[in-house]
Amino acid sequence: MVKSERKPIEEIKDSIKGYKNILNIGCGGCSSVCLSGGQREVNMLNAELNTLFKAENGSQKIDGYTIERQCNAKYYYDLPEILLNYDCILSMACGAGVQLAAEIFSNKPVFPAVNTVSIGIDRDIGMYEEKCRACGQCVLGYTAGICPVTRCAKSLFNGPCGGTNGGGMCEISNEIPCAWHDIYERLKEQNRLDDILKIQPVMMWQNQVQRTTIQEPYKERYGK
Amino acid sequence: MEISNIFSSALLYNLARGPLVWISFLVFFAGSIFQILRILSLTKNDERIGIQAKDSKNKKKPAKEKKKEAILSWFQQLKLTIVGVSPIMIIVTTVFHICLFVVPVFLLAHNIMLDDAWGLSIITFSEKTADILTIIFLATALFFLLRRLFVGRVRSITSLYDCFIWIIATAPFLTGFLAYHQMFDYRTVIVLHMLFGELMLIAIPFTKFTHMFFFFIFRFFVKSEYSLGKGNRSWY
Numbered sequence: 337m338v339k340s341e342r343k344p345i346e347e348i349k350d351s352i353k354g355y356k357n358i359l360n361i362g363c364g365g366c367s368s369v370c371l372s373g374g375q376r377e378v379n380m381l382n383a384e385l386n387t388l389f390k391a392e393n394g395s396q397k398i399d400g401y402t403i404e405r406q407c408n409a410k411y412y413y414d415l416p417e418i419l420l421n422y423d424c425i426l427s428m429a430c431g432a433g434v435q436l437a438a439e440i441f442s443n444k445p446v447f448p449a450v451n452t453v454s455i456g457i458d459r460d461i462g463m464y465e466e467k468c469r470a471c472g473q474c475v476l477g478y479t480a481g482i483c484p485v486t487r488c489a490k491s492l493f494n495g496p497c498g499g500t501n502g503g504g505m506c507e508i509s510n511e512i513p514c515a516w517h518d519i520y521e522r523l524k525e526q527n528r529l530d531d532i533l534k535i536q537p538v539m540m541w542q543n544q545v546q547r548t549t550i551q552e553p554y555k556e557r558y559g560k
Numbered sequence: 561m562e563i564s565n566i567f568s569s570a571l572l573y574n575l576a577r578g579p580l581v582w583i584s585f586l587v588f589f590a591g592s593i594f595q596i597l598r599i600l601s602l603t604k605n606d607e608r609i610g611i612q613a614k615d616s617k618n619k620k621k622p623a624k625e626k627k628k629e630a631i632l633s634w635f636q637q638l639k640l641t642i643v644g645v646s647p648i649m650i651i652v653t654t655v656f657h658i659c660l661f662v663v664p665v666f667l668l669a670h671n672i673m674l675d676d677a678w679g680l681s682i683i684t685f686s687e688k689t690a691d692i693l694t695i696i697f698l699a700t701a702l703f704f705l706l707r708r709l710f711v712g713r714v715r716s717i718t719s720l721y722d723c724f725i726w727i728i729a730t731a732p733f734l735t736g737f738l739a740y741h742q743m744f745d746y747r748t749v750i751v752l753h754m755l756f757g758e759l760m761l762i763a764i765p766f767t768k769f770t771h772m773f774f775f776f777i778f779r780f781f782v783k784s785e786y787s788l789g790k791g792n793r794s795w796y
Contacts, residue, residue: 371785379640380632380640383632383637387636388631460606460609460783461787462785463609
Protein backbone atom coordinates (compact mmCIF):
# COMPACT_ATOMS: atom_id res chain seq x y z
CA MET A 337 0.00 0.00 0.00
CA VAL A 338 1.09 3.59 -0.61
CA LYS A 339 2.78 5.08 2.44
CA SER A 340 2.95 8.78 3.14
CA GLU A 341 3.94 11.11 5.93
CA ARG A 342 2.80 14.57 6.87
CA LYS A 343 4.88 17.50 5.67
CA PRO A 344 6.36 19.87 8.26
CA ILE A 345 3.72 22.29 9.49
CA GLU A 346 5.78 25.31 8.37
CA GLU A 347 5.85 24.02 4.80
CA ILE A 348 2.11 23.40 4.78
CA LYS A 349 1.41 26.81 6.28
CA ASP A 350 3.66 28.49 3.76
CA SER A 351 1.97 26.77 0.81
CA ILE A 352 -1.51 28.00 1.76
CA LYS A 353 -0.34 31.48 2.67
CA GLY A 354 -2.48 34.07 0.94
CA TYR A 355 -5.66 32.00 0.87
CA LYS A 356 -8.39 32.87 3.32
CA ASN A 357 -10.72 29.89 3.28
CA ILE A 358 -9.04 26.54 2.92
CA LEU A 359 -10.57 23.09 2.67
CA ASN A 360 -8.41 20.22 3.88
CA ILE A 361 -9.48 17.04 2.10
CA GLY A 362 -8.58 13.76 3.78
CA CYS A 363 -8.40 10.38 2.09
CA GLY A 364 -10.01 7.27 3.52
CA GLY A 365 -7.68 5.00 1.54
CA CYS A 366 -3.95 4.40 1.98
CA SER A 367 -3.28 7.74 3.73
CA SER A 368 -5.85 6.89 6.35
CA VAL A 369 -4.49 3.37 6.84
CA CYS A 370 -0.92 4.60 7.28
CA LEU A 371 -2.16 7.23 9.74
CA SER A 372 -1.01 10.22 7.73
CA GLY A 373 -4.10 11.65 6.04
CA GLY A 374 -7.37 10.16 7.24
CA GLN A 375 -10.14 11.96 9.08
CA ARG A 376 -8.24 11.87 12.37
CA GLU A 377 -5.15 13.44 10.82
CA VAL A 378 -7.27 16.05 9.00
CA ASN A 379 -8.79 17.11 12.33
CA MET A 380 -5.37 17.23 13.97
CA LEU A 381 -3.75 19.29 11.20
CA ASN A 382 -6.71 21.68 11.05
CA ALA A 383 -6.61 22.22 14.81
CA GLU A 384 -2.89 23.01 14.60
CA LEU A 385 -3.28 25.36 11.63
CA ASN A 386 -6.29 27.15 13.11
CA THR A 387 -4.31 27.65 16.33
CA LEU A 388 -1.43 29.15 14.33
CA PHE A 389 -3.81 31.36 12.30
CA LYS A 390 -5.41 32.59 15.50
CA ALA A 391 -2.05 33.32 17.11
CA GLU A 392 -1.16 35.50 14.14
CA ASN A 393 -4.53 37.29 14.30
CA GLY A 394 -4.99 36.32 10.70
CA SER A 395 -8.30 35.85 8.97
CA GLN A 396 -7.35 32.45 7.54
CA LYS A 397 -9.63 29.53 8.32
CA ILE A 398 -9.38 25.87 7.50
CA ASP A 399 -12.10 23.21 7.50
CA GLY A 400 -11.91 19.50 6.80
CA TYR A 401 -13.70 16.93 4.70
CA THR A 402 -12.63 13.34 4.20
CA ILE A 403 -13.69 11.30 1.21
CA GLU A 404 -13.55 7.55 0.66
CA ARG A 405 -10.61 7.64 -1.75
CA GLN A 406 -9.03 10.61 -3.47
CA CYS A 407 -7.64 8.52 -6.32
CA ASN A 408 -11.11 7.83 -7.74
CA ALA A 409 -13.26 10.61 -9.20
CA LYS A 410 -16.53 8.96 -8.26
CA TYR A 411 -15.92 9.78 -4.59
CA TYR A 412 -15.76 13.52 -5.27
CA TYR A 413 -19.53 13.97 -5.73
CA ASP A 414 -20.06 16.10 -2.60
CA LEU A 415 -17.11 18.38 -3.15
CA PRO A 416 -18.10 20.77 -5.99
CA GLU A 417 -20.85 22.32 -3.86
CA ILE A 418 -18.75 22.39 -0.68
CA LEU A 419 -15.83 23.99 -2.50
CA LEU A 420 -17.87 27.03 -3.51
CA ASN A 421 -17.00 28.45 -0.09
CA TYR A 422 -13.26 27.83 -0.31
CA ASP A 423 -10.33 29.49 -2.05
CA CYS A 424 -7.95 26.56 -2.14
CA ILE A 425 -7.59 22.88 -1.35
CA LEU A 426 -5.13 21.17 0.96
CA SER A 427 -4.96 17.47 0.21
CA MET A 428 -3.84 14.79 2.63
CA ALA A 429 -3.88 12.09 -0.04
CA CYS A 430 -0.89 10.57 -1.82
CA GLY A 431 0.55 12.21 -4.95
CA ALA A 432 -2.02 10.44 -7.11
CA GLY A 433 -4.92 11.78 -5.06
CA VAL A 434 -3.52 15.30 -5.07
CA GLN A 435 -3.19 15.22 -8.86
CA LEU A 436 -6.70 13.90 -9.41
CA ALA A 437 -8.08 16.62 -7.12
CA ALA A 438 -6.07 19.21 -9.07
CA GLU A 439 -7.39 17.80 -12.34
CA ILE A 440 -11.03 17.79 -11.24
CA PHE A 441 -10.91 21.22 -9.60
CA SER A 442 -8.58 22.84 -12.08
CA ASN A 443 -9.86 26.32 -11.13
CA LYS A 444 -8.68 25.92 -7.51
CA PRO A 445 -5.12 25.62 -6.30
CA VAL A 446 -4.44 22.22 -4.69
CA PHE A 447 -1.55 21.80 -2.24
CA PRO A 448 -0.23 18.55 -0.81
CA ALA A 449 -0.05 18.19 2.97
CA VAL A 450 1.76 14.87 2.90
CA ASN A 451 4.85 13.49 1.21
CA THR A 452 4.23 10.25 -0.66
CA VAL A 453 7.06 8.08 0.52
CA SER A 454 6.78 4.54 -0.75
CA ILE A 455 4.83 1.41 -1.49
CA GLY A 456 5.44 -0.52 1.65
CA ILE A 457 4.41 -2.91 4.32
CA ASP A 458 3.29 -2.43 7.91
CA ARG A 459 6.08 -3.39 10.29
CA ASP A 460 4.21 -2.27 13.36
CA ILE A 461 1.63 0.31 14.43
CA GLY A 462 2.68 3.48 12.63
CA MET A 463 5.89 1.90 11.30
CA TYR A 464 6.20 1.10 7.61
CA GLU A 465 8.97 -0.22 5.44
CA GLU A 466 9.41 0.42 1.73
CA LYS A 467 9.20 -2.72 -0.38
CA CYS A 468 8.44 -1.60 -3.93
CA ARG A 469 9.36 1.28 -6.24
CA ALA A 470 6.67 0.49 -8.81
CA CYS A 471 9.33 0.15 -11.52
CA GLY A 472 6.91 -1.69 -13.75
CA GLN A 473 9.30 -4.59 -14.40
CA CYS A 474 9.03 -6.96 -11.47
CA VAL A 475 11.90 -9.42 -11.03
CA LEU A 476 10.91 -10.79 -7.64
CA GLY A 477 10.35 -14.21 -9.21
CA TYR A 478 14.09 -14.47 -9.92
CA THR A 479 15.32 -12.74 -6.80
CA ALA A 480 13.68 -14.89 -4.13
CA GLY A 481 11.12 -12.22 -3.32
CA ILE A 482 13.69 -9.55 -2.51
CA CYS A 483 13.44 -6.39 -4.61
CA PRO A 484 16.87 -5.22 -5.83
CA VAL A 485 15.43 -1.95 -7.11
CA THR A 486 14.18 -1.01 -3.65
CA ARG A 487 16.77 -2.69 -1.47
CA CYS A 488 19.97 -2.07 -3.43
CA ALA A 489 21.36 1.46 -3.05
CA LYS A 490 22.16 1.41 -6.78
CA SER A 491 18.99 -0.48 -7.78
CA LEU A 492 21.18 -3.00 -9.56
CA PHE A 493 19.29 -5.55 -11.63
CA ASN A 494 21.93 -8.23 -12.21
CA GLY A 495 24.01 -9.01 -9.17
CA PRO A 496 25.92 -6.95 -6.63
CA CYS A 497 28.43 -4.22 -7.24
CA GLY A 498 31.93 -4.48 -5.86
CA GLY A 499 31.03 -2.66 -2.69
CA THR A 500 29.57 -5.52 -0.68
CA ASN A 501 31.73 -6.05 2.35
CA GLY A 502 32.64 -9.40 3.85
CA GLY A 503 29.78 -9.43 6.30
CA GLY A 504 27.20 -9.11 3.53
CA MET A 505 26.61 -5.42 4.21
CA CYS A 506 26.31 -2.54 1.77
CA GLU A 507 29.23 -0.19 1.19
CA ILE A 508 27.06 2.82 2.03
CA SER A 509 26.54 1.66 5.63
CA ASN A 510 27.49 -1.29 7.78
CA GLU A 511 23.93 -1.22 9.14
CA ILE A 512 22.33 -1.91 5.75
CA PRO A 513 22.42 -5.45 4.39
CA CYS A 514 23.40 -5.90 0.75
CA ALA A 515 20.25 -6.81 -1.19
CA TRP A 516 22.15 -9.10 -3.55
CA HIS A 517 23.83 -10.91 -0.69
CA ASP A 518 20.38 -11.61 0.80
CA ILE A 519 19.06 -12.65 -2.63
CA TYR A 520 21.95 -15.09 -3.02
CA GLU A 521 21.44 -16.57 0.46
CA ARG A 522 17.71 -17.06 0.01
CA LEU A 523 18.03 -18.54 -3.49
CA LYS A 524 20.67 -20.90 -2.14
CA GLU A 525 18.35 -21.95 0.68
CA GLN A 526 15.65 -22.69 -1.90
CA ASN A 527 18.05 -24.50 -4.27
CA ARG A 528 17.33 -21.90 -6.95
CA LEU A 529 20.77 -20.40 -7.51
CA ASP A 530 20.27 -20.88 -11.27
CA ASP A 531 17.84 -17.97 -11.15
CA ILE A 532 20.57 -15.54 -10.24
CA LEU A 533 22.32 -16.27 -13.54
CA LYS A 534 19.33 -15.27 -15.64
CA ILE A 535 20.22 -11.86 -16.99
CA GLN A 536 17.47 -9.31 -16.71
CA PRO A 537 17.25 -6.60 -19.39
CA VAL A 538 18.20 -3.19 -18.07
CA MET A 539 15.47 -0.87 -16.96
CA MET A 540 14.31 1.46 -19.68
CA TRP A 541 14.43 4.57 -17.55
CA GLN A 542 14.95 6.78 -20.59
CA ASN A 543 12.02 7.98 -22.68
CA GLN A 544 9.52 6.77 -20.13
CA VAL A 545 5.96 7.98 -20.54
CA GLN A 546 3.26 8.25 -17.93
CA ARG A 547 2.06 4.70 -17.35
CA THR A 548 -1.58 3.67 -17.51
CA THR A 549 -2.58 0.29 -16.16
CA ILE A 550 -5.48 -1.70 -17.56
CA GLN A 551 -6.03 -5.09 -15.96
CA GLU A 552 -6.24 -7.95 -18.46
CA PRO A 553 -10.01 -8.64 -18.19
CA TYR A 554 -10.68 -4.96 -18.91
CA LYS A 555 -8.52 -4.59 -22.00
CA GLU A 556 -11.49 -5.43 -24.23
CA ARG A 557 -13.32 -2.55 -22.72
CA TYR A 558 -10.65 0.14 -22.79
CA GLY A 559 -7.85 -1.02 -25.11
CA LYS A 560 -7.56 0.54 -28.52
CA MET B 561 -49.06 -19.53 43.96
CA GLU B 562 -48.84 -15.85 42.97
CA ILE B 563 -45.58 -14.59 41.58
CA SER B 564 -45.09 -12.11 44.44
CA ASN B 565 -45.53 -14.98 46.89
CA ILE B 566 -42.76 -16.90 45.16
CA PHE B 567 -40.34 -13.99 45.53
CA SER B 568 -41.28 -13.37 49.14
CA SER B 569 -41.12 -17.05 50.08
CA ALA B 570 -38.62 -18.02 52.78
CA LEU B 571 -37.02 -20.59 50.52
CA LEU B 572 -36.10 -18.12 47.78
CA TYR B 573 -35.09 -15.49 50.32
CA ASN B 574 -32.71 -17.89 52.06
CA LEU B 575 -31.40 -19.14 48.75
CA ALA B 576 -30.74 -15.63 47.47
CA ARG B 577 -28.97 -14.47 50.64
CA GLY B 578 -27.01 -17.70 51.09
CA PRO B 579 -25.78 -20.17 48.50
CA LEU B 580 -26.54 -17.98 45.48
CA VAL B 581 -24.28 -15.24 46.83
CA TRP B 582 -21.38 -17.70 47.08
CA ILE B 583 -22.12 -19.21 43.70
CA SER B 584 -22.33 -15.81 42.00
CA PHE B 585 -19.09 -14.55 43.56
CA LEU B 586 -17.36 -17.82 42.69
CA VAL B 587 -18.55 -17.62 39.06
CA PHE B 588 -17.61 -13.94 38.91
CA PHE B 589 -14.05 -14.39 40.15
CA ALA B 590 -13.36 -17.68 38.34
CA GLY B 591 -14.94 -16.38 35.11
CA SER B 592 -13.05 -13.11 35.31
CA ILE B 593 -9.70 -14.83 35.83
CA PHE B 594 -10.51 -17.20 32.96
CA GLN B 595 -11.38 -14.34 30.61
CA ILE B 596 -8.30 -12.29 31.51
CA LEU B 597 -6.04 -15.31 31.00
CA ARG B 598 -7.85 -16.15 27.74
CA ILE B 599 -7.25 -12.68 26.31
CA LEU B 600 -3.66 -12.66 27.47
CA SER B 601 -3.14 -16.05 25.81
CA LEU B 602 -4.58 -14.70 22.55
CA THR B 603 -2.00 -11.92 22.51
CA LYS B 604 1.74 -11.96 22.78
CA ASN B 605 4.38 -9.47 23.79
CA ASP B 606 6.15 -8.19 20.70
CA GLU B 607 9.81 -7.48 20.45
CA ARG B 608 10.25 -3.74 20.06
CA ILE B 609 11.62 -2.81 16.64
CA GLY B 610 14.32 -0.15 16.63
CA ILE B 611 15.15 1.49 13.32
CA GLN B 612 17.08 4.50 14.54
CA ALA B 613 20.37 3.11 13.37
CA LYS B 614 18.98 2.52 9.90
CA ASP B 615 17.21 5.82 9.50
CA SER B 616 18.40 8.82 11.51
CA LYS B 617 15.41 11.01 10.63
CA ASN B 618 13.25 8.67 12.73
CA LYS B 619 15.28 9.41 15.83
CA LYS B 620 13.16 9.89 18.92
CA LYS B 621 12.97 13.50 20.04
CA PRO B 622 13.55 14.34 23.70
CA ALA B 623 10.32 15.09 25.60
CA LYS B 624 11.44 18.67 26.25
CA GLU B 625 11.97 19.36 22.56
CA LYS B 626 8.69 17.67 21.67
CA LYS B 627 6.83 19.81 24.20
CA LYS B 628 8.45 22.95 22.82
CA GLU B 629 7.41 22.05 19.28
CA ALA B 630 3.81 21.13 20.20
CA ILE B 631 1.31 23.57 18.75
CA LEU B 632 -1.73 22.22 20.53
CA SER B 633 -2.13 22.28 24.30
CA TRP B 634 -3.14 19.03 26.04
CA PHE B 635 -6.68 20.40 26.26
CA GLN B 636 -6.83 21.11 22.52
CA GLN B 637 -5.54 17.61 21.86
CA LEU B 638 -8.16 16.18 24.19
CA LYS B 639 -10.83 18.06 22.25
CA LEU B 640 -9.81 16.16 19.12
CA THR B 641 -10.69 12.87 20.78
CA ILE B 642 -14.14 11.47 21.58
CA VAL B 643 -14.20 13.93 24.51
CA GLY B 644 -14.52 16.82 22.07
CA VAL B 645 -16.70 14.99 19.57
CA SER B 646 -19.33 13.73 22.05
CA PRO B 647 -18.74 15.56 25.34
CA ILE B 648 -22.19 14.81 26.77
CA MET B 649 -21.84 11.11 26.05
CA ILE B 650 -18.42 11.06 27.71
CA ILE B 651 -19.67 12.84 30.83
CA VAL B 652 -22.74 10.61 31.13
CA THR B 653 -20.84 7.38 30.55
CA THR B 654 -18.12 8.36 33.02
CA VAL B 655 -20.66 9.19 35.72
CA PHE B 656 -22.59 5.98 34.93
CA HIS B 657 -19.51 3.77 35.27
CA ILE B 658 -18.23 5.48 38.41
CA CYS B 659 -21.62 5.09 40.10
CA LEU B 660 -21.90 1.50 38.88
CA PHE B 661 -18.70 0.69 40.73
CA VAL B 662 -18.73 2.90 43.82
CA VAL B 663 -22.38 2.63 44.92
CA PRO B 664 -22.46 -1.14 45.59
CA VAL B 665 -18.89 -1.22 46.95
CA PHE B 666 -19.25 1.65 49.39
CA LEU B 667 -22.91 1.18 50.31
CA LEU B 668 -23.55 1.14 54.06
CA ALA B 669 -26.01 -1.79 53.93
CA HIS B 670 -23.56 -3.95 51.94
CA ASN B 671 -20.65 -3.08 54.20
CA ILE B 672 -22.59 -3.84 57.37
CA MET B 673 -23.12 -7.36 55.99
CA LEU B 674 -19.44 -7.58 55.17
CA ASP B 675 -18.59 -6.47 58.71
CA ASP B 676 -21.05 -8.95 60.23
CA ALA B 677 -19.78 -11.84 58.12
CA TRP B 678 -16.02 -11.30 58.10
CA GLY B 679 -15.39 -8.36 60.38
CA LEU B 680 -14.18 -6.43 57.35
CA SER B 681 -14.76 -2.72 57.70
CA ILE B 682 -14.29 -0.42 54.73
CA ILE B 683 -15.23 3.20 54.17
CA THR B 684 -18.85 3.78 53.32
CA PHE B 685 -20.97 6.54 51.87
CA SER B 686 -23.67 8.06 54.00
CA GLU B 687 -27.11 6.73 53.13
CA LYS B 688 -28.05 10.06 51.63
CA THR B 689 -24.97 10.16 49.39
CA ALA B 690 -25.59 6.60 48.21
CA ASP B 691 -29.24 7.47 47.57
CA ILE B 692 -28.28 10.50 45.45
CA LEU B 693 -25.65 8.52 43.54
CA THR B 694 -28.25 5.80 42.86
CA ILE B 695 -30.64 8.38 41.45
CA ILE B 696 -27.83 9.78 39.29
CA PHE B 697 -27.00 6.26 38.12
CA LEU B 698 -30.64 5.57 37.23
CA ALA B 699 -30.83 8.88 35.35
CA THR B 700 -27.73 8.06 33.30
CA ALA B 701 -29.07 4.55 32.63
CA LEU B 702 -32.28 6.13 31.38
CA PHE B 703 -30.18 8.35 29.10
CA PHE B 704 -28.61 5.23 27.58
CA LEU B 705 -32.00 3.58 27.12
CA LEU B 706 -33.47 6.65 25.41
CA ARG B 707 -30.35 6.87 23.22
CA ARG B 708 -30.81 3.26 22.17
CA LEU B 709 -34.48 3.86 21.41
CA PHE B 710 -34.39 7.24 19.72
CA VAL B 711 -30.96 7.83 18.16
CA GLY B 712 -31.16 6.22 14.72
CA ARG B 713 -27.53 5.16 14.36
CA VAL B 714 -27.58 3.54 17.81
CA ARG B 715 -31.01 1.94 17.33
CA SER B 716 -29.83 0.34 14.10
CA ILE B 717 -27.22 -1.69 15.99
CA THR B 718 -29.38 -2.40 19.05
CA SER B 719 -30.71 -5.90 19.58
CA LEU B 720 -32.78 -7.51 22.31
CA TYR B 721 -29.50 -8.70 23.83
CA ASP B 722 -28.50 -5.06 24.46
CA CYS B 723 -31.82 -4.43 26.19
CA PHE B 724 -31.26 -7.54 28.30
CA ILE B 725 -27.81 -6.28 29.29
CA TRP B 726 -29.29 -2.88 30.14
CA ILE B 727 -31.88 -4.53 32.40
CA ILE B 728 -29.25 -6.63 34.20
CA ALA B 729 -27.13 -3.53 34.84
CA THR B 730 -29.97 -1.30 35.95
CA ALA B 731 -32.24 -3.67 37.87
CA PRO B 732 -30.01 -4.12 40.96
CA PHE B 733 -29.92 -0.34 41.40
CA LEU B 734 -33.62 0.16 40.80
CA THR B 735 -34.62 -2.63 43.18
CA GLY B 736 -32.07 -1.44 45.75
CA PHE B 737 -33.52 2.05 45.54
CA LEU B 738 -37.07 0.72 45.92
CA ALA B 739 -36.03 -1.50 48.85
CA TYR B 740 -34.27 1.37 50.64
CA HIS B 741 -37.36 3.56 50.29
CA GLN B 742 -39.62 0.65 51.28
CA MET B 743 -41.68 0.98 48.12
CA PHE B 744 -43.89 -1.97 47.13
CA ASP B 745 -43.62 -5.23 49.08
CA TYR B 746 -40.22 -5.00 50.76
CA ARG B 747 -39.61 -8.76 50.94
CA THR B 748 -40.32 -9.22 47.22
CA VAL B 749 -38.22 -6.21 46.21
CA ILE B 750 -35.22 -7.20 48.35
CA VAL B 751 -35.26 -10.78 46.98
CA LEU B 752 -35.40 -9.36 43.45
CA HIS B 753 -32.54 -7.01 44.35
CA MET B 754 -30.37 -9.89 45.51
CA LEU B 755 -31.25 -12.06 42.52
CA PHE B 756 -30.52 -9.28 40.01
CA GLY B 757 -27.25 -8.45 41.76
CA GLU B 758 -26.22 -12.11 41.61
CA LEU B 759 -27.29 -12.36 37.98
CA MET B 760 -25.13 -9.34 37.17
CA LEU B 761 -22.09 -10.82 38.90
CA ILE B 762 -22.52 -14.09 36.99
CA ALA B 763 -23.07 -12.22 33.72
CA ILE B 764 -19.98 -10.00 33.96
CA PRO B 765 -17.39 -12.50 32.71
CA PHE B 766 -19.58 -14.03 30.00
CA THR B 767 -21.44 -11.15 28.36
CA LYS B 768 -20.72 -7.67 27.01
CA PHE B 769 -19.96 -6.74 30.60
CA THR B 770 -16.50 -8.25 30.05
CA HIS B 771 -15.49 -4.82 28.80
CA MET B 772 -14.95 -4.22 32.52
CA PHE B 773 -11.58 -6.00 32.07
CA PHE B 774 -11.15 -5.93 28.32
CA PHE B 775 -11.22 -2.12 28.22
CA PHE B 776 -8.08 -1.95 30.31
CA ILE B 777 -6.37 -4.84 28.51
CA PHE B 778 -7.08 -3.47 25.03
CA ARG B 779 -6.27 0.13 25.81
CA PHE B 780 -3.22 -0.36 28.01
CA PHE B 781 -1.66 -3.68 27.00
CA VAL B 782 -2.56 -4.36 23.36
CA LYS B 783 -1.05 -1.98 20.83
CA SER B 784 -3.29 -0.21 18.39
CA GLU B 785 -3.75 3.31 17.09
CA TYR B 786 -6.15 3.87 19.97
CA SER B 787 -3.83 2.56 22.71
CA LEU B 788 -3.44 4.56 25.86
CA GLY B 789 0.15 4.06 26.86
CA LYS B 790 2.89 1.88 25.52
CA GLY B 791 1.26 -1.57 25.53
CA ASN B 792 3.29 -3.93 23.38
CA ARG B 793 1.02 -6.96 22.99
CA SER B 794 -0.38 -7.89 19.61
CA TRP B 795 -2.83 -10.50 18.37
CA TYR B 796 -1.35 -13.73 17.07
